[in-house]
Amino acid sequence: MGLLSNRVTRESLKAGDHIYSWRTAYIYAHHGIYVGDDKVVHFTRRGQEVGTGTVLDVLLTSSGPARSREICPSCTTAQDEHGVVVSCMNCFLSGGVLYRFEYAVSPALFLAKARGGTCTLAVSDDDDTVVHRAKYLLENGFRCYNIFKSNCEDFAIYCKTGLVVINEGTIGQSGQAVSIIGGPLAAVLSTPLRLVTTNVYGMAATAVGVYCASRYAADIGMRRDVVKIQVEDLTSRLNIGLLQVVEPQISMNLAPQSTRIISQ
Incomplete structure (x- = not known):
């Protein structure tokens, strides 16, 4: 990993990697989880990344698979009920450059990065768990899309860590939103x-x-308003409007918290 860039080659990727590619002259990056076999699972706003009703709609472009006259047989379109899709690497990158998001970086390196949305202090779970979460959410959906609270980077960070922000009044895990x-x-x-x-x-x-x-x-590795939730429990609780806290985060010398149910 470089100080200025996390650029990588496709050959260096392994299943479970959190990858991203910059869009619109480095204004915004689209994130996803590489699951192997040239496939990326990622979260879109039903195939459309924009839709905030603000000036951001002019700046941000779609993070869905690249559009062409021919339908790519390797890619899926977003379902009506959720925007988690699987795309081939070419469609995910949409002509952009491939970068890998870094986990468990040192505070010095984190602060040296001039741009958010490239690394985190948080520790990633094992690759098998990451891929399982991504594929489960592909079938069952993620949270409602929100550019500041639940975007493509939030999705990828959840797949890597299992951490969810419980305070609906704050921004999500996304470093680029910060x-x-x-x-x-x-x-x-x-x-x-x-x-x-x-x-x-x-x-x-x-x-x-x-x-x-x-x-x-x-940063998700420093915040106290995050909890760790199993992916099966996350989707079931979101379906009924409740979020079950089953395994609070214990990191950065934070004391364990008791299990509780939080109303969405």
Whole structure:
């Protein structure tokens, strides 16, 4: 893994890898789980990545399989009830470059990455478990799509870790969603410096510091509002509007939490 890039070759991939490819001039990346045999399971908004009703709809392009006049026999379309699909690698990449998302990185390396959505402090589960989750969700669906709370990166991170954010009022696991929000937040918080200094370097340093701190605190490996849930339990509870917490996260010296049911 490089400091500036997680670019990899197809030959280096193994089943269970979390991969991604940048879209629209590196504005946004689409994420998925490689399950072997040149196949990728990924989460789309019923085949359409956009649909927030905001200016983001102009910036983000579809993360579904590449569209062509001929239907690719290796790919499936999103079902009416959910947007989890399986695509061949060519359709998933849509002409983009292949990157691998990294897990269990050091805090120093995490902060050195200028862009969110490329790595996490969280530890991945074993590859067989990851592939099982991805294939199970392909058949049974994931959560309702939301660009900030439940997107393609959230899907891939759940497959890798089994972790789910339980606070519906906050953003999800997605590092790139944090980056989208964190940039303007850093600019706003650094603005008061103009009242006491005209040093542009000082204001820039403050903005960078706020941005890095927001990314670090919101990373799935650092958050306290996440729990670990078996994939079978996740889908069954989402179907009835309840989320059963069966195995809370125990990491980063956090104390175990008791099992509880949380209303969705």
